[in-house]
Amino acid sequence: MTNHTLALEQVDAKLRKAISDAGRRPLVITRHGQPAYILRDVLDDDLADELIAQNPDFLQSIRTARQQKNEGRVKPLNKVRAKDAPALQKRKKAKASKRAAR
Numbered sequence: 001m002t003n004h005t006l007a008l009e010q011v012d013a014k015l016r017k018a019i020s021d022a023g024r025r026p027l028v029i030t031r032h033g034q035p036a037y038i039l040r041d042v043l044d045d046d047l048a049d050e051l052i053a054q055n056p057d058f059l060q061s062i063r064t065a066r067q068q069k070n071e072g073r074v075k076p077l078n079k080v081r082a083k084d085a086p087a088l089q090k091r092k093k094a095k096a097s098k099r100a101a102r
Contacts, residue, residue, distance in 0.1 A: 019039065022039040025040075
């Protein structure tokens with residue numbers, strides 16, 4: 001899916017007004033009486049999030065992760081942390097000792 005950009009000057013006056021209003025509150029656009037689209041202003045993070053969410057590689061990585069989870073091939077984060085906690089504590093103590101020795 002590719003993004004399509006339309007300059008505001010290319011739309012009619014009624015739509016321009018609706019777009020302007022959408023900057024203050026979201027506008028729901030319906031098709032056959034059913035909600036079909038939401039028009040709202042874009043915040044900095046929104047554009048990045050949308051572009052990432054539409055990236056085929058990102059979508060494939062999500063599908064792969066879900067499949068691995070369903071197959072039981074992943075571990076919960078709390079179990080990974082519990083397993084690695086002693087090694088992490090040892091590294092933290094070593095760093096602290098080095099700083100104290102300076």
